[in-house]
Amino acid sequence: MGEGKKRKNQAPRRRRWDLEAVLPQLLRAAQGATVLNLLPSAIHELNNALNTILGFADLWGSDPSLPKTFREDLQTLSGSGLQARELLTILRFFAEGVPTEVQVVPVDVREVCKEVGKILAAAFRRHRARLIQNLEENVPTILSDAARLRFILSALLQNACEAIAHTGREGQIRLSVTRSSEGGITLIVEDDGTGFENAEALTNFVPFTTTKPTGKGAGLGLFLVRQLVEDLQGKLEVHSTPSGTRVTIHLPSLPLPSQV
Amino acid sequence: MGEGKKRKNQAPRRRRWDLEAVLPQLLRAAQGATVLNLLPSAIHELNNALNTILGFADLWGSDPSLPKTFREDLQTLSGSGLQARELLTILRFFAEGVPTEVQVVPVDVREVCKEVGKILAAAFRRHRARLIQNLEENVPTILSDAARLRFILSALLQNACEAIAHTGREGQIRLSVTRSSEGGITLIVEDDGTGFENAEALTNFVPFTTTKPTGKGAGLGLFLVRQLVEDLQGKLEVHSTPSGTRVTIHLPSLPLPSQV
Numbered sequence: 001m002g003e004g005k006k007r008k009n010q011a012p013r014r015r016r017w018d019l020e021a022v023l024p025q026l027l028r029a030a031q032g033a034t035v036l037n038l039l040p041s042a043i044h045e046l047n048n049a050l051n052t053i054l055g056f057a058d059l060w061g062s063d064p065s066l067p068k069t070f071r072e073d074l075q076t077l078s079g080s081g082l083q084a085r086e087l088l089t090i091l092r093f094f095a096e097g098v099p100t101e102v103q104v105v106p107v108d109v110r111e112v113c114k115e116v117g118k119i120l121a122a123a124f125r126r127h128r129a130r131l132i133q134n135l136e137e138n139v140p141t142i143l144s145d146a147a148r149l150r151f152i153l154s155a156l157l158q159n160a161c162e163a164i165a166h167t168g169r170e171g172q173i174r175l176s177v178t179r180s181s182e183g184g185i186t187l188i189v190e191d192d193g194t195g196f197e198n199a200e201a202l203t204n205f206v207p208f209t210t211t212k213p214t215g216k217g218a219g220l221g222l223f224l225v226r227q228l229v230e231d232l233q234g235k236l237e238v239h240s241t242p243s244g245t246r247v248t249i250h251l252p253s254l255p256l257p258s259q260v
Numbered sequence: 261m262g263e264g265k266k267r268k269n270q271a272p273r274r275r276r277w278d279l280e281a282v283l284p285q286l287l288r289a290a291q292g293a294t295v296l297n298l299l300p301s302a303i304h305e306l307n308n309a310l311n312t313i314l315g316f317a318d319l320w321g322s323d324p325s326l327p328k329t330f331r332e333d334l335q336t337l338s339g340s341g342l343q344a345r346e347l348l349t350i351l352r353f354f355a356e357g358v359p360t361e362v363q364v365v366p367v368d369v370r371e372v373c374k375e376v377g378k379i380l381a382a383a384f385r386r387h388r389a390r391l392i393q394n395l396e397e398n399v400p401t402i403l404s405d406a407a408r409l410r411f412i413l414s415a416l417l418q419n420a421c422e423a424i425a426h427t428g429r430e431g432q433i434r435l436s437v438t439r440s441s442e443g444g445i446t447l448i449v450e451d452d453g454t455g456f457e458n459a460e461a462l463t464n465f466v467p468f469t470t471t472k473p474t475g476k477g478a479g480l481g482l483f484l485v486r487q488l489v490e491d492l493q494g495k496l497e498v499h500s501t502p503s504g505t506r507v508t509i510h511l512p513s514l515p516l517p518s519q520v
Contacts, residue, residue: 053337056334154298
């Protein structure tokens, strides 16, 4: 790859932090870990409740004695139930986190983009961020790790949304996926919000460096993204100005484990 | 208080870590932060779907033309919908995290215990951990911070559940809340799982120290608990043997902000 070598020639990253200085961010991260741990249980309980609801909806849907108007309403109810179940499925993917080792499987990147867009829909509405997805039809299914890709996309879209929230006005997030050379993909997340203030943090991705108010962000977003992109043997470019940020990621289609 | 003074006389805590050594835990924490950020949006979308479902259930419940057996099933459906809504409310509390400053309000500790028990119910079932809640009737409503208390309880119950999971057999978690002197409460979480291996980590609560397999736990549980207990001006005692762990927390009823 030559990547490891290249990095050794660069200035060494800062490797140690002072506990007091990063305490608020650390506590935020600890809260995140606690929530991450209880989430599978919460999702399971919610799913049980939804199954009961959808079970009755199924039962009633096949009962000809119930009035016609009722059956139309029932379809709306079932639709909401199925939508909730889909959201729980996406949420469960996130709750599972990324596996320690990269798990290479065929990944439909456009599908992952749609999932992440759905789960963040309320955040976009709330911050008046309009998500424009430009997902080319001919984007190939790549061999990659879906869990890592999901976290990369989610972290980038959250950053973009917050950058727009900072402006206090409405904004746009453009998410595009295109076919790149050698069967890989290029993923671009672009926002017209406030850019990053700390250019050093952008290029070095020092964990716990954040431009957000104390205790609000964990300062781990881009740190996580960089690490996950490296896991997927991809490349990451960040371009930020006061009027917006563009993050470009090139991801190759990886060899299947048996081919390594 | 005398607490600050006392601590200064002890050996100083380790204040710096090596990045490479804590990278897996750091990445787990970063994932947690990412999920914590997307959770409010997911909960909002799920709530919308549930509102549609409960809206129709209400409508049908007041329609006398529908058959009687149907109306009985409808009550079960409504019950599941309401249960899901309650779970989402508890989950939203967790998603909001703890406020930077302690927010003193009247807190019904027994209610918080019940909430946390509900959201972790599936985790307890899965790991064959039986939760036995011993919540005294005469436990007073204390002035404290409900969000902090919720995270303390959740982290302790998760630890207890994992300690039982490690044994590979079923186990018991006892959660008791009793009235203590001066209007405060004493909270005890006791499990019969494997104890903590690292006694030093227990007493010093070094963040990112974990006895769990790499990448599984963030090693932030007890670190978070200790910090939150200190925020609430409480005291924390941990007693761990190979056959179980008991955590005791004494929490005072705090003065209201206006009385400070």
